[in-house]
Each structure stands twice: as structure tokens, then as C-alpha cells.
Amino acid sequence: MITSTIGVPEARAECKLQVEDLNVYYGDFQAIKTASLEVPENRVTALIGPSGCGKTTFIRALNRMHDLSPNVRVEGKVALDGEDIYARDVDPVSIRHRIGMVFQRANPFPKSIFENAVYGPRIHGVRSRRMLMEVCERSLRRAALWDEVKDRLHRSALDLSGGQQQRLCIARVLAVEPEVILMDEPASALDPIATSKIEDLIVELKDDFTVVIVTHSMQQAARISDFTAFFLMGDLIEVGTTSEIFTKPKDKRTEDYITGRYG
Amino acid sequence: MTAIADSKSFASRRLLESQRRVADLLATIVLWGAACSIVLLLAFFVGYLFYLGAGTISWHFLTAPPSEISAGGGIGPQIFNSFYILFLTMVFTVPVAMGAGIYLQEYARPGAFTTTVQFCAESLATIPSIVMGLFGLIVFVTLLHWHFTALGGALTLTLLNLPALMRVTQEGLASVPLIMREGSMALGATKWQTIRRVVLPSAIAPLTTGIVLIAGRIFGETAALIYTAGVSVSAGRSAYDWSPFHTAETLSVHLWYTHSEGLVPDAARIGNGSALVLLVMVLAFNVLARVLGRLLSHRLTSK
Numbered sequence: 357m358i359t360s361t362i363g364v365p366e367a368r369a370e371c372k373l374q375v376e377d378l379n380v381y382y383g384d385f386q387a388i389k390t391a392s393l394e395v396p397e398n399r400v401t402a403l404i405g406p407s408g409c410g411k412t413t414f415i416r417a418l419n420r421m422h423d424l425s426p427n428v429r430v431e432g433k434v435a436l437d438g439e440d441i442y443a444r445d446v447d448p449v450s451i452r453h454r455i456g457m458v459f460q461r462a463n464p465f466p467k468s469i470f471e472n473a474v475y476g477p478r479i480h481g482v483r484s485r486r487m488l489m490e491v492c493e494r495s496l497r498r499a500a501l502w503d504e505v506k507d508r509l510h511r512s513a514l515d516l517s518g519g520q521q522q523r524l525c526i527a528r529v530l531a532v533e534p535e536v537i538l539m540d541e542p543a544s545a546l547d548p549i550a551t552s553k554i555e556d557l558i559v560e561l562k563d564d565f566t567v568v569i570v571t572h573s574m575q576q577a578a579r580i581s582d583f584t585a586f587f588l589m590g591d592l593i594e595v596g597t598t599s600e601i602f603t604k605p606k607d608k609r610t611e612d613y614i615t616g617r618y619g
Numbered sequence: 620m621t622a623i624a625d626s627k628s629f630a631s632r633r634l635l636e637s638q639r640r641v642a643d644l645l646a647t648i649v650l651w652g653a654a655c656s657i658v659l660l661l662a663f664f665v666g667y668l669f670y671l672g673a674g675t676i677s678w679h680f681l682t683a684p685p686s687e688i689s690a691g692g693g694i695g696p697q698i699f700n701s702f703y704i705l706f707l708t709m710v711f712t713v714p715v716a717m718g719a720g721i722y723l724q725e726y727a728r729p730g731a732f733t734t735t736v737q738f739c740a741e742s743l744a745t746i747p748s749i750v751m752g753l754f755g756l757i758v759f760v761t762l763l764h765w766h767f768t769a770l771g772g773a774l775t776l777t778l779l780n781l782p783a784l785m786r787v788t789q790e791g792l793a794s795v796p797l798i799m800r801e802g803s804m805a806l807g808a809t810k811w812q813t814i815r816r817v818v819l820p821s822a823i824a825p826l827t828t829g830i831v832l833i834a835g836r837i838f839g840e841t842a843a844l845i846y847t848a849g850v851s852v853s854a855g856r857s858a859y860d861w862s863p864f865h866t867a868e869t870l871s872v873h874l875w876y877t878h879s880e881g882l883v884p885d886a887a888r889i890g891n892g893s894a895l896v897l898l899v900m901v902l903a904f905n906v907l908a909r910v911l912g913r914l915l916s917h918r919l920t921s922k
Binding site for chain 1: 728729796798799800801802803804805806807808809812816817820821
């Protein structure tokens with residue numbers, strides 16, 4: 357019953373994240389200009405646009421990563437299941453527990469593969485060795501990495517290849533069991549084979565998670581996403597199902613970009 | 620071919636080129652010489668001290684108590700006191716300096732308080748060690764009536780080395796890329812969890828190197844100890860005294876004392892021997908710092 361709707365973007369999906377009139381400033385520079393967007397549950401939403409258009413700035417606003425930078429100001433509303441994550445009484449740490457993030461450059465901690473995989477459960481208080489081992493295996497399997505590392509779980513994560521490191525970073529997020537996974541160009545530093553592994557993985561992940569992905573590759577957006585939002589110079593120009601955006605965009609600028617007339 | 624090149628004769632261009640080549644060669648030689656002189660200076664210095672002091676070194680010299688009047692005294696208690704005061708100083712310095720360093724690097728937002736702490740640390744760092752010794756004399760020896768004690772010396776050295784270790788901590792933490800912190804925060808970790816589980820372990824190599832280098836400096840410190848820990852080893856009791864409230868002359872202070880005020884007939888010999896032992900130990904700290912730093916950073920990158 358459920359599987360019949362998955363992978364069909366047009367089918368009705370609940371709104372997981374609702375962004376309303378979001379403005380982001382770096383000092384005096386406005387990087388995001390009053391953007392509004394609805395992210396549907398159990399779907400992959402891609403954010404595309406030329407370099408410097410604000411897509412990374414936008415995605416970092418969705419789990420309050422900008423809180424870590426002193427001169428960034430965020431205005432507007434981002435609601436997770438209807439609750440504003442920027443409301444005064446909300447703890448950003450608990451928000452990031454529910455909305456995890458994978459970064460452009462793989463950033464495994466200088467620890468063993470095992471310790472990387474169970475970092476999340478550990479900080480959230482899981483002590484039992486058996487439970488940690490279970491979480492480790494489950495998340496590495498889900499991240500399609502288990503078979504490659506199961507014999508060297510206690511070796512340094514920094515010895516893995518770039519693609520393996522990135523899948524380990526995804527496993528690390530999965531182990532926290534977030535509701536939403538944000539990915540900021542997760543495959544931009546990887547070769548085509550590693551990239552296609554990550555892409556297959558993302559498509560599988562939407563069964564259990566809501567995924568938002570920033571990508572500079574339109575082909576990637578077309579391959580893996582159900583919805584696509586196009587950014588240009590801080591403006592969210594257009595959002596729609598991926599097939600709409602790529603076949604019959606409403607805005608002239610979207611059309612110019614997808615047909616290759618912008619960087 | 621440009622017009623300028625055409626206008627110059629072939630010969631004059633050749634001349635210009637050879638002049639430039641000579642200048643380049645000269646600069647290379649001068650700079651290489653400057654670099655070499657550092658190595659030569661150290662080699663000469665170490666060699667000369669070995670020549671002067673090696674004859675003095677014996678098991679008796681390294682373990683026996685010093686002698687006040689007759690020849691043949693050792694430096695056993697002084698070596699013990701040097702390590703003991705070093706230990707006490709590190710016990711006070713490491714937590715405070717690292718705490719302040721972590722705060723300034725990870726928590727502090729630019730503002731009046733941060734500026735004040737930075738300014739105080741920098742001011743503290745510029746105080747000459749002899750002045751710090753005088754301060755220790757006033758506070759620990761006179762005001763608190765402790766007289767000359769290992770504890771007073773250690774606390775004075777703590778004041779002297781806090782800023783340096785604070786800076787080492789700050790720089791060590793700054794060397795950890797932002798993306799490591801973000802990776803941890805994006806998993807729902809708190810700031811302190813991120814610092815304790817990711818940032819500090821990632822900075823372990825520069826932190827260890829810095830701490831050991833500062834330990835070497837504390838080991839050789841003299842001026843601040845003359846007025847605070849005293850110039851004699853505790854009389855009447857065992858020379859190896861674990862009480863922090865005993866007079867505790869260190870190796871470096873002993874070197875200064877025998878050379879300037881010593882009454883023993885073999886003062887020069889004792890001084891040379893002490894200098895050699897001190898030098899070897901301080902060099903050992905430097906080597907240890909390098910080895911530990913390399914070992915730790917190696918362990919983190921590949922096991």
C-alpha cells in the first residue's frame with residue numbers, strides 16, 4: 357500500500373519541512389531573499405542553481421547550522437512538522453538530532469570506522485556495547501558500506517577512499533535516526549562510480565527519510581529527485597516536480613539554466 | 620621580439636644576465652650560511668659543554684646530596700627538586716591554561732570580556748621572570764609566611780607559563796578544521812560533546828608537543844625560582860623531600876648558585892656538570908616533544 361506512492365512525486369505527500377519567507381544575511385550581504393518552500397515527506401527534493409546562488413546557504417538554514425557562524429543572521433520561519441525550529445524556546449541541538457546533515461567534503465572523525473558509525477548513538481547516551489554494535493552494522497549496511505569494511509571496523513576511518521568516507525558520513529547520520537537528511541553536494545568530490553553508489557543510496561533512503569540535496573549537477577537532480585527547486589542569485593525562482601522543472605519550466609530563467617545558458 | 624629587446628645589444632644583455640645570476644648565487648650562499656650557523660652554534664655549544672662537564676658525570680654525582688664546604692658534592696636532590704617542581708607546576712598550569720584556551724577559542728564571542736582576558740594573558744607573558752620571582756617572594760614567601768618552598772616556586776612558575784600554554788591550546792584547537800566541528804554538531808552533539816570527543820582528540824598532537832616544550836622551559840627556569848623555592852635543599856630531613864613546603868633548589872638554580880656564590884673548592888667542576896645534565900634534559904624534552912607529536916598524528920591518520 358505504502359510502496360505504491362513512493363517514487364511517484366505527484367502522489368500526495370505530507371509536508372515535512374515548511375520554509376516561509378526565509379532571509380539569510382552574511383553581515384550586510386543578503387544571500388537568501390525571502391524564499392518559501394515546502395519539502396514533502398519521504399521524497400527527495402533537489403536544490404539546483406549556479407555557483408553562489410545561495411543553495412548551500414539555504415540548506416544550512418534548515419537545521420540551524422548558521423548558528424555556529426557569528427556573523428550570519430537568519431530571519432523567517434522553518435517549520436518541522438508544523439513547529440518553527442527558530443522559535444525562541446527550541447534547542448538547536450535537538451533540531452539537529454532530528455535533521456541530520458552530510459557535507460560536501462567527507463568529514464569522518466579521526467577515529468575508527470566503528471567509532472564514527474556509533475558517534476551519534478554514543479552522544480545520545482547509548483552505552484551497551486551490543487546495542488552499539490547493532491547500530492553500527494545496521495547503519496553501515498543501509499549506507500551500502502558494510503561489506504567493504506566489516507573486517508576492519510577498528511581501523512582508522514581516514515584510511516578509507518573518498519567515496520567510502522562519504523558513505524561512512526551518511527551511515528553516521530543514519531545511526532542517529534533523523535527524520536530529515538540534508539545533503540550539501542555529497543558527491544561533488546567523488547568519481548563517477550562512487551557517485552552512482554551514493555545516488556542509488558539516496559533513492560533507497562527516501563523510504564524512511566525525507567531528503568533534501570544540494571547539487572550542481574542537473575543530471576543528478578534529474579536522476580534522483582522527485583522535486584526540484586531552482587535558485588538564482590539568492591532568489592528561489594521556481595519549484596515543482598522534477599519532471600515539470602526539466603520539461604516545462606514556467607520561468608524563463610529556469611529554462612535558460614536547464615538548457616545550459618547559465619554557468 | 621619586442622622593441623625593447625631589439626634596442627639592447629646582445630653583449631649588454633649577456634652582462635645583465637650574468638650579474639643577476641651572481642646576485643642569486645650570493646643570496647643563496649648567505650642565506651644557507653645563516654641557516655648553517657644555527658646548527659654550528661648548537662653543535663659547538665653542546666660539544667663544549669660535553670668537553671667541560673663529561674668528566675664530572677658519575678653515578679655518585681647524579682645521586683649524592685650537595686656538599687656545602689668540601690669537594691665531591693652531588694646534585695641528586697636538585698634533579699629531584701627540578702622534576703618535583705615541574706610536576707607541581709604542570710598540575711596547576713595545565714587545567715587552568717587549557718580551560719582558558721578552550722574558552723577563548725571555542726566559546727568566547729568578540730567582546731569586552733574576551734579582549735580583557737587576551738590583554739591580561741599578553742601582559743602576563745611579557746613580565747620578566749625575575750620580576751615574577753619578586754612577586755612570588757612578596758606573596759608566597761613573605762605575605763603567606765611559607766618561606767622558600769617548592770609550592771611557592773611552582774605557583775610562581777604557573778603564573779609565568781599560563782599565557783604560553785593558553786596560546787598553545789588556542790592554536791592547537793584552531794588547527795582543527797571547522798568541518799570536523801560541523802560534522803559533530805550536525806549529528807545533534809552539544810558544543811561540549813563536540814569539543815571533548817572530536818576537537819580535543821583531533822588536536823592531541825599539537826597540544827602534546829606544546830605541553831612538553833613548555834615543560835622543558837619550566838625545567839630550565841631559574842630567575843623566578845631563586846626568590847621563591849630557595850637556593851638550598853631542605854636541611855635536616857631527607858634530601859628527597861615530597862613535602863611541597865620544603866626549600867627546593869632546582870638544578871638550574873644550583874648551577875647559578877655554585878657559579879656565583881658557591882664555597883666548595885670544586886664549584887666550577889660542579890657547575891659544568893650541572894650545566895651538562897640540565898642541557899641534556901632540556902634537549903631531551905625537545906626531542907620527546909617531536910617524537911610524541913609525530914607518533915600521535917601518525918596514529919590518528921593510519922593505524
